[in-house]
Amino acid sequence: MPRAFTEAEAEHIRARLLEVGRAHLATTGFRKTSVEALTRSAGISKGSFYAFFASKEALWLELLGAAESALRGDLDRIVEAGDEPRATLRAFFRALFDAVTEHPMLRALADPEDMAWLLRALPPGALDEARRDDDVYFAAVLRRLRARGLVRRGVSTAAFTAIPAAALAIAQGRATIGEDAFEPFVGFQIEAWVDALAP
Numbered sequence: 001m002p003r004a005f006t007e008a009e010a011e012h013i014r015a016r017l018l019e020v021g022r023a024h025l026a027t028t029g030f031r032k033t034s035v036e037a038l039t040r041s042a043g044i045s046k047g048s049f050y051a052f053f054a055s056k057e058a059l060w061l062e063l064l065g066a067a068e069s070a071l072r073g074d075l076d077r078i079v080e081a082g083d084e085p086r087a088t089l090r091a092f093f094r095a096l097f098d099a100v101t102e103h104p105m106l107r108a109l110a111d112p113e114d115m116a117w118l119l120r121a122l123p124p125g126a127l128d129e130a131r132r133d134d135d136v137y138f139a140a141v142l143r144r145l146r147a148r149g150l151v152r153r154g155v156s157t158a159a160f161t162a163i164p165a166a167a168l169a170i171a172q173g174r175a176t177i178g179e180d181a182f183e184p185f186v187g188f189q190i191e192a193w194v195d196a197l198a199p
Contacts, residue, residue: 005051014052016042018066021059025105030060030114057121067105071095072137079141085150085198093190096164100171101186112172135161145197152199163193 005013020041024033035056039046053059074095082088099106109115119127138161145151151160170189174182 005048010052013042013044013048017044017049017052017059018063021063022105025060025063029111031117055121057118060118061122061126063105064109067099067103071099071103071106074099075141079144079148079150082148082150086194088145088150089194089197090190093163093167093193096167097171097186097190100168101174109168109171115172134164138164149199151197155197160197 017038020038021033024037024041028037033056035049036046038056038059039049042049053062075092078088078091078095082091100109109118139157142151142155142157142160146153146155170177170186177185
């Protein structure tokens with residue numbers, strides 16, 4: 001049985017587990033990182049891990065939540081700073097694509113095998129809850145864009161809230177699209193969305 005930790009020790013260990021989780025995810029991915037590898041890197045026993053997280057999937061979900069919060073902060077800043085519709089929308093969609101193709105945590109979702117593994121590991125209802133949360137967030141973004149005159153009237157909320165899932169699907173298809181064509185295709189897709197939305 002793992003020993004009890006002081007509050008300060010527990011706070012330090014939890015932060016360390018999140019730190020080593022991010023590092024392992026960047027190098028070995030969701031599926032291939034074991035609890036043993038995480039605890040070895042954090043300097044705690046395997047049994048102690050479960051005092052902080054119910055499973056490695058719970059650790060990944062917390063890291064994904066933090067990455068999503070950071071992305072939303074970036075997107076909010078783009079919307080608030082924007083004053084020219086096309087440039088604002090272009091920056092918004094570029095940040096979204098960059099997140100799912102370059103951010104270590106979100107990029108892992110672009111790996112179809114890692115994504116399938118994570119979806120199987122989610123608790124019942126968690127995916128539907130995450131989708132609803134995304135829909136609420138992106139619907140609020142659309143309202144702010146409308147209020148600032150940065151999108152044309154009549155833009156469908158349902159279509160706009162589907163854009164993040166479309167960006168992720170495109171990232172998941174990177175191997176099919178091909179490395180040489182991927183970045184030009186993303187640029188083409190961003191311009192298509194800008195053309196569809198800009199007033």
